[in-house]
Amino acid sequence: MIRNGLNKCLQNKLFNNKLFYSSQAKPSRDSSYAIINNDDIEHFKTILDTHSILTDPSDIDGFNQDWMRKYKGNSNLVLKPKTTDQVSKILKYCNDKKIAVVPQGGNTGMVGGSVPVHDEIILSLSNMNKIEKFDPVTGVVVCQAGTVLETIENYLTPMGYTVPLDLGAKGSCQIGGNVSTNAGGIRLLRYGSLHGNVLGVEAVLADGTILDCLSTLRKDNTGYDLKQLFIGSEGTLGIVTKVSMITPPKPTSVNVGLFACQDFNQVKTVLSRAKSQLGDILSAFEFMDRPCIDLVLKHQQVQDPFQEKSPFYILLETSGFNETHDSEKLNNFLESIMAENLIIDGSLATDSKNISAFWKFRESITESLGKEGAVYKYDLSLPIEQFYSIVELMRAKFDDKANVVGFGHVGDGNLHLNISTPKKPYSKEIFDMIEPFVYEYTSEHRGSISAEHGVGLMKPDFLHYSKSNNSINLMKSIKNTMDPNNILNPYKVLPTK
Structure with missing residues (x-):
């Protein structure tokens, strides 16, 4: 793997071809993998119908690239099986021939796990949808x-x-x-x-x-x-x-509150009170900082929820089955946090239209960030005491070079740290300002470098910040036992060294 010792000429070549995935360069193709030929395609025609085999570059392009346009492979073949038996026959053939395969679902991931790195066959599961x-x-x-x-x-x-x-x-x-x-x-x-x-x-x-x-x-x-x-x-x-x-029963009584806080200590205290006072009906506790709200207001057709700007916002959802019981618990909770000045403003939604409007502020952040330019996404688990500090550190580090925002599932300790710049493609200079600092900070506080997005192609060489060498070696042993030819989603999850 080519690392940070790239000479300037090669750096420029990679930059111009948009091949930066992190501060590390794209891994080289493993020459032990076979290259697809016409005989292979003819064999797959004995397994799948012709409509389930895509070879035209215009048909394949969308499968080769992730939705953020950050990761792009060079596959020449997409296979779309309809049955488990077809998947089995495809993998047996690929394993015998040592042809690399990348499985793909909706391709909505954020770490490059669902697209090829080089010329791996794309195995799309979209036709298996019953x-x-x-x-x-x-x-x-x-x-x-x-x-x-x-x-x-x-x-x-x-x-x-x-x-x-x-x-x-x-x-x-x-x-x-x-x-x-x-x-x-x-x-x-x-x-x-x-x-x-x-x-x-x-x-x-x-x-x-x-x-x-x-x-x-x-x-x-x-x-x-x-x-x-x-x-x-x-x-x-x-x-x-x-x-x-x-699958759990669907709640029949749903309430959503949007609250403004003056500082993150208030966010933490409200979370603690929500867990103790709302208990069984608390279903979501999300937070957004003010720059997130500004982005949504800029790119979506929504109105500012409050007249005065605040540094932090909480989106809290309760869901239960007894409207009277749920409303009483929620009102008691709201009275207690307002009495202690833990929130400086707030609004409650009980009908579906207003609930959807509140949720739009949280769910539109990613889309709004994408309209700003290049977005560098980090999905971290951190102890609540250090949860927002990394956002403040990165904001000071970048000054006015980038827009740094923080949001996420504070109720379960999952921070989404996003850094956006108006210029594309992705810049090695920006990556080097982020990595490995963000991972070192996370490791120092015994957090996880991936809370929910996975490792994919983005983080294998940083896995040691969350897992011990013994753990990584055991993972490699399991991989070697179950996939000795390493044909399944190569270059992903596990470090190559």
């Missing part, structure tokens, strides 16, 4: 991996259930990709992570073996819990083809 069954007694749903998250939510709503996962990208992300990246989202505070909500998976290993761990049982204490290997492994150990998941 909801196979739902048990209204247990609330367990079984879906194919390519099912869009919002499709599952719309299916469950009439039956009084909801998906225990809510993301801004719910209209395009797919459940297989959600599971493979252990996506978090805005309601993890209420429902927990996918490690607890996924009951089983069906996955295809690198050699084509179909692993049926598609249990629908809440309790199964027989041996190793193999499904957990695939949750968060980003397609490096196997390709998830089906998911069984517990």
Whole structure:
């Protein structure tokens, strides 16, 4: 791998070709991988119909590049299987020929995990999009991996259930990709992570073996819990083809509050009070700093929620099943935090229109940032005492060279640190000001360099800031056992050294 000792000529070449993914350069192609030829394509035609094989560059371009236009590969082939058996046959052939493969869901990731680095075959799961069954007694749903998250939510709503996962990208992300990246989202505070909500998976290993761990049982204490290997492994150990998941009853009483705070200490205190006073009905606790609000006001058709600007904003959601009970708890909570001057302004929404308007401020931040230029995104878990300090440090570090904003799921300790500059493409100078400083800070405070977006291509060489050498070596051992030819999503997750 080419590192920071690039000579100036090579630096300029990489910069002009937009190949910067972090302060590290793009990894070199592993020459041991086979190059796709016509014989390979003819073989895939015996497995898939011609409409499921894409070779035209204009058809493939969207699959080669992530939605942020930060990562771009050079694949010449997209395969779109419709069944698990087809996935199995494709992987067996690729493993025998040592052809590298990158699985792809909705391609909504932020760390380059779902696009090729070089010329890997793109295996799109989008045609595997059926909801196979739902048990209204247990609330367990079984879906194919390519099912869009919002499709599952719309299916469950009439039956009084909801998906225990809510993301801004719910209209395009797919459940297989959600599971493979252990996506978090805005309601993890209420429902927990996918490690607890996924009951089983069906996955295809690198050699084509179909692993049926598609249990629908809440309790199964027989041996190793193999499904957990695939949750968060980003397609490096196997390709998830089906998911069984517990879904909770859909709340019938929902309230959303938007509050302004003078400093982050007030945010922390309100969070502590919300947990103790709202308890079972607290479903989300998000925060945004003022620069986030300014960005949304600039790029979205919304009005400033308050007359006076404040440094910090809290978006709090409660959801339950007894409107009278929920309203009483919420009103008591609001009275207590106002009496102690923990908020300087606030507004409560109880109808769907106003609730959606409040949530738009939080969910439009990423889109608004994208309209500013190049965005450098960092997804961190930090102890609450150091949660916002990194934003202030980076803001002082950049001065007026970049816009630094902080927002995220403060209720579960997940900060989204975003740094935007008006100029594209991505700049090595900016990356060098951020990395590895942001990871060193996170490690120093025993945080995680990836709270919910995964490691992907962006962070393998920084994994040691969150994991010990022994842990990384064990991960490599598992990878070598399950994928000895390293054909599944190469160059991702694990460091190459």
